[in-house]
Amino acid sequence: MENQKKIIVIGGSAAGPKAAARARRMDEFAEITMFQKGPDLSMASCGFPYFVGGFFDDRNKLLCTPTGVVRDPKFYWNAKGIVARINTEITRIDRRKKTVEYKDLITGETGVQTYDKLVIATGATANRPPIKGIELDGISTLQSMQDADYLRKIRDEGKIKKAVVIGGGLIGIETLEALQLSGIELTMIELLPQLLTFLDWKLAKLVENYLKTKANVITKNGVAEFIGENGKLVAVKLQNGTEIPCELAVVAIGVRPNVALAREAGIEIGSLGGISVNEHMQTSDPDIYAAGDCCEITNLITGQKVLAPYGDLANLEGRVAGENCIRGNVATFPGTIQTGVCKLFEYGVGITGLSEEKALAAGIDFVKVINASPDKPGFMDGKLLVTKLIAETETGTILGAQCVGPGDVSKQLAIWATAIKGGLTVDDMVNADLPYAPPFSLAIDHSIATAHILQNKMHGLFEGISALEVKQKVDRGEDLFILDTRGADEYEETRLGIGETLIPVGMLRKRMNELPTDKSQEIITYCKISLRGYEAAMLLKAHGYTNVKVMEGGIAAWPFDKEK
Amino acid sequence: MENQKKIIVIGGSAAGPKAAARARRMDEFAEITMFQKGPDLSMASCGFPYFVGGFFDDRNKLLCTPTGVVRDPKFYWNAKGIVARINTEITRIDRRKKTVEYKDLITGETGVQTYDKLVIATGATANRPPIKGIELDGISTLQSMQDADYLRKIRDEGKIKKAVVIGGGLIGIETLEALQLSGIELTMIELLPQLLTFLDWKLAKLVENYLKTKANVITKNGVAEFIGENGKLVAVKLQNGTEIPCELAVVAIGVRPNVALAREAGIEIGSLGGISVNEHMQTSDPDIYAAGDCCEITNLITGQKVLAPYGDLANLEGRVAGENCIRGNVATFPGTIQTGVCKLFEYGVGITGLSEEKALAAGIDFVKVINASPDKPGFMDGKLLVTKLIAETETGTILGAQCVGPGDVSKQLAIWATAIKGGLTVDDMVNADLPYAPPFSLAIDHSIATAHILQNKMHGLFEGISALEVKQKVDRGEDLFILDTRGADEYEETRLGIGETLIPVGMLRKRMNELPTDKSQEIITYCKISLRGYEAAMLLKAHGYTNVKVMEGGIAAWPFDKEK
Incomplete structure (x- = not known):
C-alpha cells in the first residue's frame, strides 16, 4: 500500500x-x-x-x-x-x-x-570489569539467553564445586540463589560496605545476615585479578590479597x-x-x-x-x-518510583520510592520508622516482615517503603507503590481498607500497622532510635538504661547482651522502683518487635521520664549477630 | 487520683x-x-x-x-x-x-x-431464621468461641458424615471449607440465585462452579424446616420440598x-x-x-x-x-470502601469498592472490563486470576475491583483498594510501578494489564461483551459469527460448542476469506483469556468489519459447564 x-x-x-x-x-x-x-x-x-x-x-x-x-x-x-x-x-x-x-x-x-x-x-549491556584474567573460561554474566544456557549447563553437569558472584545488586543476589540451588558453594563479593545499595544500611544488613546462612559474603572488597590455569579460571584474587578458589565467576556489577x-x-x-x-x-x-x-x-x-x-x-x-x-503523542509514560523486588531463597527483598539515603540526597525533610511484625496471624503461620517507611515531614506524604523478610514482601511493596502513586499520606494509610482474612493478613495489616507507628511518632507519642544507633551508643560507653520488655522465656532464648535489664511489660507498673531515679536518664526500650517496647515507653513517659527512646523494629530488626 | x-x-x-x-x-x-x-x-x-x-x-x-x-x-x-x-x-x-x-x-x-x-x-449477632426445628441439637452458627469449640469437637470426633451450611456469604463459604476439610460431606443452601452477593453474578458463578467440585450447592432455595428425631437434627427440608439428610446445620445468614x-x-x-x-x-x-x-x-x-x-x-x-x-475529636475514621476477601480451598475470592450492581444502584456512569490472566509467568507456575474492574466513565476513576481465582487475589485487591483510596484513574494505573520479579508477578502485572484493557475499551479500541450475554444471544438463536482464535490443540482440549468457527489468530490474516462477506455481520471473538480474541477483533475492524465484539475474559471467564 x-x-x-x-x-x-x-x-x-x-x-x-x-x-x-x-x-x-x-x-x-x-x-x-x-x-x-x-x-x-x-x-x-x-x-x-x-x-x-x-x-x-x-x-x-x-x-x-x-x-x-x-x-x-x-x-x-x-x-x-x-x-x-x-x-x-x-x-x-x-x-x-x-x-x-x-x-x-x-x-x-x-x-x-x-x-x-x-x-x-x-x-x-552488563558491565565487565577491566581486570586481568577477565577473558578466562569460567567467567560469565547472566544477561543473555546464552549466559543462561551456559550456567544451566553447569547445573546439569554438576561438576563445578565453587563459584563466586561479583556484585551484590539484584542480579547478583538472584544469580547467587540460582547457583546455590545448583549445589555449588558460593561466595558473594561486593566492593561497597553493603549489598543491595538501593536499600538503607540496616535493611541491607538484615539481608546480608540471612544470606550468610546460605553463602559466604565478603563486603568492602573487590576483585583484583582472575587467576587461571590453562585458560580456565581457578581462583579470584581480592584487592586485599585473599585468593578464593573457584571454577566459576559470575559478574553482576550493573549494566x-x-x-x-x-x-x-x-x-x-x-x-x-x-x-x-x-x-x-x-x-x-x-x-x-x-x-x-x-x-x-x-x-x-x-x-x-x-x-x-x-x-x-x-x-x-x-x-x-x-x-x-x-x-502522535497521545500516550504518556510519566516516570518511575523505582520499585524493585527480588526473591532470595525464603526471603523477599525490595523497595518502592525513596530510601532514606535518596531522600537525604534530594534534600527532602522526612520522618521514618521501622516496623517488624508478621504478615499473617500466628495461627495461620504468619511470617516476619521488616518494613522501613519514609514520609515527608510536613505533609505526611509517603515517600518510600523498604521491606525485607520471609513474609509476603511483594504485597507490601505493591500497597506502598500504589499509595505513593496516589499521593497518599500516613494519615490516609492509617485507615486503609485492605482485604483482610486470616489466610492473607493480620486484622491490622502490616502496612497499616506501620502507618500507625509512624503516625504515633509524628504525633510525638514516642521517639524512636535505630538499632545501629543503640549499638554505637553502647560501643561508645554512653550512660544508657536499656530495658528489654519481653517475657523471661523469650529472654532465656535470645538476648542482646548489651547490659540490658529485663522487666516484662506486664510487670513494669509494679516494678517501677527498679528504674533509674533520675527521670532525665536516657532509657532505651525494646522487645521482639518493639510493640511492647513502645507500650513501655508510653508508660515511662507518663511516669515522668523525659528521655525515653524505642528501639525501632526490636530484636527482629537488630542487624548484628545475636549474643546469648 | x-x-x-x-x-x-x-x-x-x-x-x-x-x-x-x-x-x-x-x-x-x-x-x-x-x-x-x-x-x-x-x-x-x-x-x-x-x-x-x-x-x-x-x-x-x-x-x-x-x-x-x-x-x-x-x-x-x-x-x-x-x-x-x-x-x-x-x-x-x-x-x-x-x-x-x-x-x-x-x-x-x-x-x-x-x-x-x-x-x-x-x-x-448472627441471624437465626425463625423456622420450625431451629432449636434442635445439631444446629449452630459460627460466631462465638463456643460455636468454634462445638464444631471443632465434631471434627475431632469424626462421627458426623453429612452437614449443610445455610447461607452463601463470606462466613458460610469459610464454614463450608472448614467442615469439608473435616471430612464431612457438605451441601450449601442459598436462598438467592447466587452465592456471595457482594460479587457480580458472573464472578459469583465462577466461585460456585469451583465450589461444586468440593460440595453440593443449591441456590434459589431456602430451608423450610429442620427435621429432628429425639431432639436431634436428621434432615433439612427445603422450600421446594426436597429433604436433605444431615446431622449438622450451620446457619450463616448474616448478622x-x-x-x-x-x-x-x-x-x-x-x-x-x-x-x-x-x-x-x-x-x-x-x-x-x-x-x-x-x-x-x-x-x-x-x-x-x-x-x-x-x-x-x-x-x-x-x-x-x-x-x-x-x-477529644482529633482522630477520624472516614469510612470504608467495603473491601472483603475470603479463602475457598485453593481460591481467593474478594472485592474492593463497588460492584457493577452497586454502581448501578448508586446511579454512577461506569465502564467495566473482565480480565483473566495469570498472576505470575507460566515458568514460575503462575495461577489464574479473573478480575472485573469498574471505573467512572467520565473521569476514569477506579470505582471497584472484584477478583477470583487460584492466583494471588489478596495482592490484587490490596492494589485496587489502595488505588481507590488514592483516587487513581485507569490512566494512572496503566503506568503503575509495581514490584516485578518472576517469583511475584508478570512483567505487566495482572492489575496493570486489566487497566490496559479497560483503557483500550474506553478509547474505543474494542467493544466487549460478557460471556453471559453471548450465551443469551446464542440461546435466542441470534445470527452471530463466533470466532475462536485459539490453537487447534487448545480447541481439541476444550471448546464451547456454541457454533463457533476456529481460526487461530496467527492464521487469520491468511484466512480472511472464511469470514462473513457482510461486513456488518455481528462477530464475537474470543480465546482462552481473550487476549488473542482482542487482537483478532482489532484485525477484523481494520479490515472493515463494523460489529465486532470481544468476549471478555475468554473461556476462562465462561461461567457455564464447558462442553467438549
Missing part, C-alpha cells in the same frame, strides 16, 4: 517487541520491522535465574507465549504481521534520510531500510545503556548516559522514540532523571512508544 | 479492646474498664473457621498475643492497666447520670459504674448489629439498624462513642451509610474511638 506507515524498531527483547505489537494494534496496515542483533526474541530475561536454578527445565518457556508458542520471526509474522529480523545488527541511523543500515550477522548481507517512525530499544547508535546519529544523550526522552518516550528527534533500558526516565518523586533498567518498565515504555509512533 | 478520666468500654471482642488499649496509650492514668458479656476476650473470631478446619489445633492461639500470652483479665491488668470484667453484662446506660449498670452473669452481682466517656462496641442498649439509652440508630456515628466514631451523645459491627459507617465512594461488619474495620474504628475518648 502506498500510504502505509513504515515503523522500524531496533531491539527485540522487551521494550522493542512491546512497541512493535502496540504499533500493530494501533494500525493494522503499517509496515513494521523489528531488528534483533541476537538469535532470540522476547526472552523473559528476568526468568534466567529461575531457569539456571532449576525452577523449570524447558528453556523454551522463556521464549514462549502463555499458550506455548515460541516467539520467533514466524510467530511475529503470522500472529502480529510484524517482520522480525534476528541476527541482524543495525549499524547506522541516518536521520536526514530517515533510514537505518543493517547487517545480517549470519549471511553478512547488508541493506538500508527507510522509516517514518523509529523506536530505539537497544537495551543495556550500562546501549546508546552508541543513538549517539552517532546525534540524538541527545542524558547526563547519566541514557537516551533522553520526554514523557511520550520521544527523543530529541521527533520521529524517533526510545524505550527500555537504553533510556533515562524521570523519578516521579524527586523529578530527577534516573536509569531504571527494569523489565516491567521496559514493557510500559515500549507500549507508549509504539502507540505514539502511530497516533 | 482525683482527676482520673473514667473510660468505660462495652464489648471485649475486637473494637472494644482496641479502643481500651488506645485510650490507655493516650492516658496512662485514666481509669479504664472493659465489660465483656462472654467468657473470652479479644478472640480472633475471623480465625474460627481455620481452627474448625484443622489449620491449627491449639484454641488458645485464637486468644493469645503474638508471644503466646492469653489475653485474659490478668493480662489486661498487668500489661495495659485495663480492668476487664468478663461474664458481665451491661444492662443499662444512663446518659443523664453518666453511668452504666452491670450484672455479673456468674455471681449475679449487680452494680453501677460512672463514666466520663463511654465506648459502645457491642458487636453483632445484625447489637443496638438494644444504645436504643434504650436514646442514642440515635441509623436507618440500617446500626448505631449512627460521625467520622470521629462519636454517637449522637458527645460523651459516647461506638465502634465495630454495631455501627453504621460511610461508604467512601457513594457517601451512603453501610453496615460493614469486618474485623479489620472494627480495629481501626476502635482505635479512633479510644483516642478520641481521651484527646
Whole structure:
C-alpha cells in the first residue's frame, strides 16, 4: 500500500517487541520491522535465574507465549504481521534520510531500510570489569539467553564445586540463589560496605545476615585479578590479597545503556548516559522514540532523571512508544518510583520510592520508622516482615517503603507503590481498607500497622532510635538504661547482651522502683518487635521520664549477630 | 487520683479492646474498664473457621498475643492497666447520670459504674431464621468461641458424615471449607440465585462452579424446616420440598448489629439498624462513642451509610474511638470502601469498592472490563486470576475491583483498594510501578494489564461483551459469527460448542476469506483469556468489519459447564 506507515524498531527483547505489537494494534496496515542483533526474541530475561536454578527445565518457556508458542520471526509474522529480523545488527541511523543500515550477522548481507517512525530499544549491556584474567573460561554474566544456557549447563553437569558472584545488586543476589540451588558453594563479593545499595544500611544488613546462612559474603572488597590455569579460571584474587578458589565467576556489577547508535546519529544523550526522552518516550528527534533500558526516565518523586533498567518498565515504555509512533503523542509514560523486588531463597527483598539515603540526597525533610511484625496471624503461620517507611515531614506524604523478610514482601511493596502513586499520606494509610482474612493478613495489616507507628511518632507519642544507633551508643560507653520488655522465656532464648535489664511489660507498673531515679536518664526500650517496647515507653513517659527512646523494629530488626 | 478520666468500654471482642488499649496509650492514668458479656476476650473470631478446619489445633492461639500470652483479665491488668470484667453484662446506660449498670452473669452481682466517656462496641449477632426445628441439637452458627469449640469437637470426633451450611456469604463459604476439610460431606443452601452477593453474578458463578467440585450447592432455595428425631437434627427440608439428610446445620445468614442498649439509652440508630456515628466514631451523645459491627459507617465512594461488619474495620474504628475518648475529636475514621476477601480451598475470592450492581444502584456512569490472566509467568507456575474492574466513565476513576481465582487475589485487591483510596484513574494505573520479579508477578502485572484493557475499551479500541450475554444471544438463536482464535490443540482440549468457527489468530490474516462477506455481520471473538480474541477483533475492524465484539475474559471467564 502506498500510504502505509513504515515503523522500524531496533531491539527485540522487551521494550522493542512491546512497541512493535502496540504499533500493530494501533494500525493494522503499517509496515513494521523489528531488528534483533541476537538469535532470540522476547526472552523473559528476568526468568534466567529461575531457569539456571532449576525452577523449570524447558528453556523454551522463556521464549514462549502463555499458550506455548515460541516467539520467533514466524510467530511475529503470522500472529502480529510484524517482520522480525534476528541476527541482524543495525549499524547506522541516518536521520536526514530517515533510514537505518543493517547487517545480517549470519549471511553478512547488508541493506538500508527507510522509516517514518523509529523506536530505539537497544537495551543495556552488563558491565565487565577491566581486570586481568577477565577473558578466562569460567567467567560469565547472566544477561543473555546464552549466559543462561551456559550456567544451566553447569547445573546439569554438576561438576563445578565453587563459584563466586561479583556484585551484590539484584542480579547478583538472584544469580547467587540460582547457583546455590545448583549445589555449588558460593561466595558473594561486593566492593561497597553493603549489598543491595538501593536499600538503607540496616535493611541491607538484615539481608546480608540471612544470606550468610546460605553463602559466604565478603563486603568492602573487590576483585583484583582472575587467576587461571590453562585458560580456565581457578581462583579470584581480592584487592586485599585473599585468593578464593573457584571454577566459576559470575559478574553482576550493573549494566550500562546501549546508546552508541543513538549517539552517532546525534540524538541527545542524558547526563547519566541514557537516551533522553520526554514523557511520550520521544527523543530529541521527533520521529524517533526510545524505550527500555537504553533510556533515562524521570523519578516521579524527586523529578530527577534516573536509569531504571527494569523489565516491567521496559514493557510500559515500549507500549507508549509504539502507540505514539502511530497516533502522535497521545500516550504518556510519566516516570518511575523505582520499585524493585527480588526473591532470595525464603526471603523477599525490595523497595518502592525513596530510601532514606535518596531522600537525604534530594534534600527532602522526612520522618521514618521501622516496623517488624508478621504478615499473617500466628495461627495461620504468619511470617516476619521488616518494613522501613519514609514520609515527608510536613505533609505526611509517603515517600518510600523498604521491606525485607520471609513474609509476603511483594504485597507490601505493591500497597506502598500504589499509595505513593496516589499521593497518599500516613494519615490516609492509617485507615486503609485492605482485604483482610486470616489466610492473607493480620486484622491490622502490616502496612497499616506501620502507618500507625509512624503516625504515633509524628504525633510525638514516642521517639524512636535505630538499632545501629543503640549499638554505637553502647560501643561508645554512653550512660544508657536499656530495658528489654519481653517475657523471661523469650529472654532465656535470645538476648542482646548489651547490659540490658529485663522487666516484662506486664510487670513494669509494679516494678517501677527498679528504674533509674533520675527521670532525665536516657532509657532505651525494646522487645521482639518493639510493640511492647513502645507500650513501655508510653508508660515511662507518663511516669515522668523525659528521655525515653524505642528501639525501632526490636530484636527482629537488630542487624548484628545475636549474643546469648 | 482525683482527676482520673473514667473510660468505660462495652464489648471485649475486637473494637472494644482496641479502643481500651488506645485510650490507655493516650492516658496512662485514666481509669479504664472493659465489660465483656462472654467468657473470652479479644478472640480472633475471623480465625474460627481455620481452627474448625484443622489449620491449627491449639484454641488458645485464637486468644493469645503474638508471644503466646492469653489475653485474659490478668493480662489486661498487668500489661495495659485495663480492668476487664468478663461474664458481665451491661444492662443499662444512663446518659443523664453518666453511668452504666452491670450484672455479673456468674455471681449475679449487680452494680453501677460512672463514666466520663463511654465506648459502645457491642458487636453483632448472627441471624437465626425463625423456622420450625431451629432449636434442635445439631444446629449452630459460627460466631462465638463456643460455636468454634462445638464444631471443632465434631471434627475431632469424626462421627458426623453429612452437614449443610445455610447461607452463601463470606462466613458460610469459610464454614463450608472448614467442615469439608473435616471430612464431612457438605451441601450449601442459598436462598438467592447466587452465592456471595457482594460479587457480580458472573464472578459469583465462577466461585460456585469451583465450589461444586468440593460440595453440593443449591441456590434459589431456602430451608423450610429442620427435621429432628429425639431432639436431634436428621434432615433439612427445603422450600421446594426436597429433604436433605444431615446431622449438622450451620446457619450463616448474616448478622445484625447489637443496638438494644444504645436504643434504650436514646442514642440515635441509623436507618440500617446500626448505631449512627460521625467520622470521629462519636454517637449522637458527645460523651459516647461506638465502634465495630454495631455501627453504621460511610461508604467512601457513594457517601451512603453501610453496615460493614469486618474485623479489620472494627480495629481501626476502635482505635479512633479510644483516642478520641481521651484527646477529644482529633482522630477520624472516614469510612470504608467495603473491601472483603475470603479463602475457598485453593481460591481467593474478594472485592474492593463497588460492584457493577452497586454502581448501578448508586446511579454512577461506569465502564467495566473482565480480565483473566495469570498472576505470575507460566515458568514460575503462575495461577489464574479473573478480575472485573469498574471505573467512572467520565473521569476514569477506579470505582471497584472484584477478583477470583487460584492466583494471588489478596495482592490484587490490596492494589485496587489502595488505588481507590488514592483516587487513581485507569490512566494512572496503566503506568503503575509495581514490584516485578518472576517469583511475584508478570512483567505487566495482572492489575496493570486489566487497566490496559479497560483503557483500550474506553478509547474505543474494542467493544466487549460478557460471556453471559453471548450465551443469551446464542440461546435466542441470534445470527452471530463466533470466532475462536485459539490453537487447534487448545480447541481439541476444550471448546464451547456454541457454533463457533476456529481460526487461530496467527492464521487469520491468511484466512480472511472464511469470514462473513457482510461486513456488518455481528462477530464475537474470543480465546482462552481473550487476549488473542482482542487482537483478532482489532484485525477484523481494520479490515472493515463494523460489529465486532470481544468476549471478555475468554473461556476462562465462561461461567457455564464447558462442553467438549
